[in-house]
Amino acid sequence: xxxxxxxxxxxxxxxxxxxxxxxxxxxxxxxxxxxxxxxxxxxxxxxxxxxxxxxxxxxxxxxxxxxxxxxxxxxxxxxxxxxxxxxxxxxxxxxxxxxxxxxxxxxxxxxxxxxxxxxxxxxxxxxxxxxxxxxxxxxxxxxxxxxxxxxxxxxxxxxxxxxxxxxxxxxxxxxxxxxxxxxxxxxxxxxxxxxxxxxxxxxxxxxxxxxxxxxxxxxxxxxxxxxxxxxxxxxxxxxxxxxxxxxxxxxxxxxxxxxxxxxxxxxxxxxxxxxxxxxxxxxxxxxxxxxxxxxxxxxxxxxxxxxxxxxxxxxxxxxxxxxxxxxxxxxxxxxxxxxxxxxxxxxxxxxxxxxxxxxxxxxxxxxxxxxxxxxxxxxxxxxxxxxxxxxxxxxxxxxxxxxxxxxxxxxxxxxxxxxxxxxxxxxxxxxxxxxxxxxxxxxxxxxxxxxxxxxxxxxxxxxxxxxxxxxxxxxxxxxxxxxxxxxxxxxxxxxxxxxxxxxxxxxxxxxxx
Amino acid sequence: xxxxxxxxxxxxxxxxxxxxxxxxxxxxxxxxxxxxxxxxxxxxxxxxxxxxxxxxxxxxxxxxxxxxxxxxxxxxxxxxxxxxxxxxxxxxxxxxxxxxxxxxxxxxxxxxxxxxxxxxxxxxxxxxxxxxxxxxxxxxxxxxxxxxxxxxxxxxxxxxxxxxxxxxxxxxxxxxxxxxxxxxxxxxxxxxxxxxxxxxxxxxxxxxxxxxxxxxxxxxxxxxxxxxxxxxxxxxxxxxxxxxxxxxxxxxxxxxxxxxxxxxxxxxxxxxxxxxxxxxxxxxxxxxxxxxxxxxxxxxxxxxxxxxxxxxxxxxxxxxxxxxxxxxxxxxxxxxxxxxxxxxxxxxxxxxxxxxxxxxxxxxxxxxxxxxxxx
Numbered sequence: 001x002x003x004x005x006x007x008x009x010x011x012x013x014x015x016x017x018x019x020x021x022x023x024x025x026x027x028x029x030x031x032x033x034x035x036x037x038x039x040x041x042x043x044x045x046x047x048x049x050x051x052x053x054x055x056x057x058x059x060x061x062x063x064x065x066x067x068x069x070x071x072x073x074x075x076x077x078x079x080x081x082x083x084x085x086x087x088x089x090x091x092x093x094x095x096x097x098x099x100x101x102x103x104x105x106x107x108x109x110x111x112x113x114x115x116x117x118x119x120x121x122x123x124x125x126x127x128x129x130x131x132x133x134x135x136x137x138x139x140x141x142x143x144x145x146x147x148x149x150x151x152x153x154x155x156x157x158x159x160x161x162x163x164x165x166x167x168x169x170x171x172x173x174x175x176x177x178x179x180x181x182x183x184x185x186x187x188x189x190x191x192x193x194x195x196x197x198x199x200x201x202x203x204x205x206x207x208x209x210x211x212x213x214x215x216x217x218x219x220x221x222x223x224x225x226x227x228x229x230x231x232x233x234x235x236x237x238x239x240x241x242x243x244x245x246x247x248x249x250x251x252x253x254x255x256x257x258x259x260x261x262x263x264x265x266x267x268x269x270x271x272x273x274x275x276x277x278x279x280x281x282x283x284x285x286x287x288x289x290x291x292x293x294x295x296x297x298x299x300x301x302x303x304x305x306x307x308x309x310x311x312x313x314x315x316x317x318x319x320x321x322x323x324x325x326x327x328x329x330x331x332x333x334x335x336x337x338x339x340x341x342x343x344x345x346x347x348x349x350x351x352x353x354x355x356x357x358x359x360x361x362x363x364x365x366x367x368x369x370x371x372x373x374x375x376x377x378x379x380x381x382x383x384x385x386x387x388x389x390x391x392x393x394x395x396x397x398x399x400x401x402x403x404x405x406x407x408x409x410x411x412x413x414x415x416x417x418x419x420x421x422x423x424x425x426x427x428x429x430x431x432x433x434x435x436x437x438x439x440x441x442x443x444x445x446x447x448x449x450x451x452x453x454x455x456x457x458x459x460x461x462x463x464x465x466x467x468x469x470x471x472x473x474x475x476x477x478x479x480x481x482x483x484x485x486x487x488x489x490x491x492x493x494x495x496x497x498x499x500x501x502x503x504x505x506x507x508x509x510x511x512x513x
Numbered sequence: 514x515x516x517x518x519x520x521x522x523x524x525x526x527x528x529x530x531x532x533x534x535x536x537x538x539x540x541x542x543x544x545x546x547x548x549x550x551x552x553x554x555x556x557x558x559x560x561x562x563x564x565x566x567x568x569x570x571x572x573x574x575x576x577x578x579x580x581x582x583x584x585x586x587x588x589x590x591x592x593x594x595x596x597x598x599x600x601x602x603x604x605x606x607x608x609x610x611x612x613x614x615x616x617x618x619x620x621x622x623x624x625x626x627x628x629x630x631x632x633x634x635x636x637x638x639x640x641x642x643x644x645x646x647x648x649x650x651x652x653x654x655x656x657x658x659x660x661x662x663x664x665x666x667x668x669x670x671x672x673x674x675x676x677x678x679x680x681x682x683x684x685x686x687x688x689x690x691x692x693x694x695x696x697x698x699x700x701x702x703x704x705x706x707x708x709x710x711x712x713x714x715x716x717x718x719x720x721x722x723x724x725x726x727x728x729x730x731x732x733x734x735x736x737x738x739x740x741x742x743x744x745x746x747x748x749x750x751x752x753x754x755x756x757x758x759x760x761x762x763x764x765x766x767x768x769x770x771x772x773x774x775x776x777x778x779x780x781x782x783x784x785x786x787x788x789x790x791x792x793x794x795x796x797x798x799x800x801x802x803x804x805x806x807x808x809x810x811x812x813x814x815x816x817x818x819x820x821x822x823x824x825x826x827x828x829x830x831x832x833x834x835x836x837x838x839x840x841x842x843x844x845x846x847x848x849x850x851x852x853x854x855x856x857x858x859x860x861x862x863x864x865x866x867x868x869x870x871x872x873x874x875x876x877x878x879x880x881x882x883x884x885x886x887x888x
Contacts, residue, residue, distance in 0.1 A: 331763030350761050353754040364762045373743045
C-alpha cells in the first residue's frame with residue numbers, strides 16, 4: 001500500500017466516572033484518500049473516540065499521530081491546526097448568521113472581514129466538491145441538509161484534510177444521502193481522509209473503503225469493505241449472530257379505530273405545521289409515518305394525544321362509542337374511556353422523569369388511583385418488577401433514577417409502561433432511535449404483539465428499511481401535508497423517498513425547532 | 514514559542530464528572546470542608562481581632578465560642594432550638610415551591626405579612642373576643658396573608674409567564690413598606706415602636722419555647738410525608754422535573770403552581786404566626802430579620818429534604834450563635850460575625866464541587882480524592 005497514514009491512534013483509553021469505560025486501548029489507522037467507516041452500536045464509543053481526535057475530550061491514555069508525528073490535541077483549535085475537522089451530529093451554527101458568516105466565524109485573520117471574498121471562496125469550495133449552497137442564506141432559512149453542507153464547508157474552509165462526520169445521514173432523505181455520498185467520494189479523490197461514524201450497515205457497504213468496528217469501547221477489527229458482508233459486520237458489532245428479519249404478521253380484525261380528517265395546526269410561532277391531514281388508523285395493523293425530520297410528525301402525534309390544540313379538523317376515536325378527541329387534554333381523553341398510549345420522541349423530557357426511579361415513573365400513568373390523597377406504590381412496583389424482568393431491563397435496582405440507564409433500557413421502561421396500560425391505540429415516535437440492535441428488535445416485537453392483540457399501532461420512523469419491513473401501511477408526510485399512503489408490502493424505498501420530498505412547490509418550508 | 518514547548522504535554526488539570534460517589538465519602542468531604550472553613554476563619558480572625566493577636570492562646574476560646582454560643586447554658590440551648598425552629602419553619606415553607614422549581618425567594622415578605630396579619634388581628638380584636646378565639650383568628654389571618662403573598666406571583670406566572678424570582682423578591686419590599694404603613698397608623702405616641710400586645714400570646718407548654726419547637730417538628734414530618742407520599746407531592750415533583758412530562762400525563766401545571774404557592778405562602782404565614790403570637794407580640798419591619806433569605810440556603814443545603822433541613826438549619830443557627838458569642842467575648846465590630854459565617858458557608862457550598870467533580874492533575878491519571886485538593 002503506497003498510501004500514507006494520515007491519522008494513527010495508539011492505545012487510546014477514555015473513562016467516564018468509575019464504571020463507564022468509553023474507549024479501551026483503541027488502535028486505529030486512517031489513510032490519506034480513503035473513506036473509513038467507524039461502525040458500532042450506540043454506546044460503543046465511536047463518538048467519544050472521534051471527539052478525542054477533534055479536541056473535545058482528552059484521552060486518559062494513548063497517543064495520537066498525525067502524518068506520522070506524535071501530537072497532543074487539547075482543543076478544537078489544536079485539531080484545526082492539525083487539519084482535523086469534525087462535523088457533529090448536532091450542528092453548531094448561529095441561526096441568525098448567513099452560511100458564509102458561520103463558516104468564517106472564529107477564524108483569526110490579519111485582514112478585515114470581506115463578505116464578498118468569503119462568499120467567493122465558499123463558492124469555490126462548493127463547486128470543487130459538488131455542494132449546493134447559497135453563501136448568503138441565513139441558517140434559520142436552511143433545511144437540515146443545507147445546514148449540514150454549511151458545517152462541512154466550514155471545516156473544509158479551515159483547510160481540514162481529515163474530516164470526521166458523526167452520523168451524517170441520520171437526518172437526511174434517501175436522495176440527500178446519495179448526494180452526500182457523491183460529495184464524500186469527491187473529497188476522497190481530492191486526497192482527503194474521511195471518517196464516517198455510523199451504525200447503518202447499508203451505508204457502510206455503499207460508501208466506505210474500510211470499516212473499523214467498535215464494540216463496548218473496544219476496537220474489534222478493521223476490514224476492507226469489499227471483502228466483508230453485512231451479516232459478518234453485524235456479528236462483529238453485536239458480538240453474536242443476529243437474525244435481521246422482522247416478522248410481519250397479517251393484520252387481524254381490521255376496523256377503523258382512529259379517524260383523523262382535515263386536521264390543521266399552527267405552532268406557537270404561528271407557522272402552519274399540519275395542513276389538512278386526513279388518515280385512518282385501523283385496529284390490528286401498524287401504520288407507519290414516514291417523512292423528513294420536522295415535517296410535522298411530532299405535532300401530529302401530540303395533537304392526537306391532546307398536548308397541542310389544533311385549529312380545525314376532527315380526530316374521531318371508535319371504541320364503545322365514537323368520540324371526537326380534538327382539543328381534549330390527556331386527562332379528559334382518559335376520562336372519556338379512550339386508552340391511548342404514547343411513546344414520545346423525547347423520552348426523558350416528556351415520557352419519563354429522568355430523576356425519578358423506575359417505580360415512580362411507572363406511576364406517572366396511574367398515580368391518581370391511590371387512596372385519599374396518598375400514593376399507592378405497591379402496584380407500580382409490581383409493574384416495574386415485571387417490566388424489568390420481561391423486557392430484560394439492565395438496571396442496578398428499581399431505585400435507580402432512569403436517567404442513569406442506557407438509552408435502550410430507558411426506552412424499554414417507557415414502552416413497557418405504555419403497553420402495560422392495555423392501550424387500544426399505541427403511538428410511538430422514533431421508538432428505536434439510539435437503541436442497539438437487540439433492543440430495537442425487542443421494541444419491534446412489542447409493537448407486533450400489540451398489533452396482534454388488536455391495537456391500532458402508529459409508528460413514526462426514520463429508517464425506511466424498517467418502516468417497509470414492519471408496517472402494514474405507510475403514510476408519508478412532507479411539510480405538514482400527507483403526500484401519500486402506500487401499502488408497505490408493495491412499496492419500494494425509492495417510491496417512499498420521492499413522496500418524502502414531493503412537495504407542492506415547497507411553499508413556506510417548515511423548520512420546527 | 515511557548516506553544517511549541519508545551520506541544521506534547523497534557524493539560525495541567527482536567528475535570529471529570531462523577532456520579533457514583535459513596536455517601537460516606539461525600540459526607541467526609543463536607544466535614545473536611547467545614548473543618549477547613551473553620552481553620553481559615555481562625556486565620557482571618559487572627560488578622561482582624563486585636564485581642565487575639567495579643568494573646569494567641571485565646572484561639573481555643575475563639576473556637577469554643579462556636580459551641581458556647583449555642584450550647585453555653587440551658588437557656589442558650591432553648592433559645593438556640595427556638596431559633597432553629599423558626600428558621601426551619603420558613604425553610605420548610607419554601608421547599609414545596611423549590612421542589613417545583615418555582616424559585617420563591619419571597620419567604621421574607623410572606624413571613625412578614627404573616628406576622629402583620631396576626632398582630633393586626635390582635636391589635637383590633639384583642640380585647641373584644643375570647644383568648645382562644647383570638648388565637649385561632651390570628652392564625653387564620655397569618656395563613657391567609659402569607660398565602661395571598663405567595664399566590665400573587667403564582668397567578669401572574671401561570672397567566673402571563675412572569676418571572677417568579679423577580680416577582681417574589683419585589684413582594685418582599687411591598688411587605689416591608691406595608692408594615693411601615695401600618696406602624697404609622699397603629700403607633701400614635703411618636704416613638705415609632707409598637708408596644709407589645711396584651712392579648713394573643715401562644716400558651717406555654719413546659720417552657721416558653723417548647724410549644725413552637727414541637728409545632729415545627731410536627732410540620733417537618735408532615736411536610737416530609739406530603740412531599741414524598743401524597744399525590745400532591747408527586748405532582749409537585751413531576752412539574753418541577755419536567756413541565757412537558759406533566760402535560761403529557763395530564764397534570765395541569767398551572768393548578769399545581771397555584772396550589773403549591775398557596776401552601777408555600779401559608780406556611781410562611783405560619784412561621785410569621787409563630788414569631789408574632791409565639792414570642793414578639795409586636796411587629797417591626799425587621800421582625801423576620803432576613804431569615805426568609807437564610808431559609809433559602811437552609812432548603813438548598815439539605816437538597817430540599819425536610820429531614821435534612823433540621824441539620825442545615827441547626828448548623829446555620831449554630832454559626833450565628835457562635836459568631837454572636839465571639840462578638841461579645843472579643844469585643845469586635847458587628848460585621849465580623851457575618852464575615853465568619855460567610856467564610857464557612859463558602860466552604861460548605863464550595864465543597865459540593867468536589868463531590869460532583871473529580872480533578873486530575875498532569876501525570877496523575879490515577880484517582881485523587883476531592884478533599885485532598887480543596888482550594
